[in-house]
Amino acid sequence: MMRIGITGQEGFIGQHLYNTLGLYPKEFLRVEYHRDFFDSEEKLNKFVSECDVVVHLAALNRHNDAQFIYDTNKKLVEKLISSLTFTRSKAHVLFSSSSQEEHDNLYGRSKKEGRQLLSNWAENNGGCFTGMVIPNVFGPFCKPNYNSFIATFCHKLTHNELPNIEVDSDVKLIYIDDLVSFILKKIRARDGAEVVTVPYTERRKVSEFLVLLEDYKIQYFQLGIIPALNTPFEINLFNTFRSYIDHDRHFPIKFALHADQRGKFVEIVRLKSGGQVSFSTTFPGVVRGNHFHTRKIERFSVIKGEALIQLRQIGTNEVLDFFLSGEEPAYVDMPIWYTHNIKNIGTDELYTLFWINECFDPANPDTYMENV
The missing domain is CATH 2.60.120.10 (Jelly Rolls)
Incomplete structure (x- = not known):
């Protein structure tokens, strides 16, 4: 049985990955993680020593001070590497980076540099590392007004608020279940790679997503009609919309x-x-x-x-x-x-x-x- 720990277990991706691992109790043992582990070397070392796989999702995405985001995310990676080294871990470490790596901002830099540091640890210590560059993720229970416009739109539409589009850009998205399936595939194969680009599953303008969600509000939320759901993406988007209903x-x-x-x-x-x-x-x-x-x-x-x-x-x-x-x-x-x-x-x-x-x-x- 493979022992898997998820830093950032309490977050959007972490919760979905944790719950999905629970569907395979004969294959995976979930090692419990708590937010305060990074505040204690003893707790973090104990956590890391119990893991065959560490999925490092813990990160700061939003803050008024961009430098604080950069420093926090780098520090989390450095503490994890210190613990991996101290415990002589040979774990398979999977790291969630972002398509923001391509942009010149401190968040993207923190992700890219963190990925490179973990890759160096694996090379020098006999570990296995997979650096995942992930597109925008959407799905049920994502925090609105944070880092997913889909979550924000869904929450506003189901709470009598009016969504607005700031920039009608072309967006690449992946549904949370597809991302979790990708991660599980890499875990099962112990498939290491310094950088692997997670493929997106849908690409549309922001306004096109809003049109669909507004239709779900009228048909389902107001009239109780199950709308036409012709593709897996439309089912996933509809289930995401439903999750924001009280x-x-x-x-x-x-x-x-x-x-x-x-x-x-x-x-x-x-x-x-x-x-x-x-x-x-x-x-x-x-x-x-x-x-x-x-x-x-x-x-x-x-x-x-x-x-x-x-x-x-x-x-x-x-x-x-x-x-x-x-x-x-x-x-x-x-x-x-x-x-x-x-x-x-x-x-x-x-x-x-x-x-x-x-x-x-x-x-x-x-x-x-x-x-x-």
């Missing part, structure tokens, strides 16, 4: 109920994407689910009985509770990387309709068991 305020959403002398009629899902619709009956006291998805879009619609739907984001402890009743049919959509379940809390049988955007494939189910 789920506990937005859901459950009541259906429009039409009743006449014949009975009742409810439209469950209006969609411009395909997928699979199914239903279940659940006996009183029984719980279904307790799993999560990393790419699938799913809707639970309660049409008869009393239900408790629970969601919890992977890596966190907060549980969101939604109480639904067939007397007022409603739905809750499942965010990616949230484990979820549904329990019959009534005295009668519970009827639930499920829609998911792709048909079930037993060879690639994208379903991971974890209790809420």
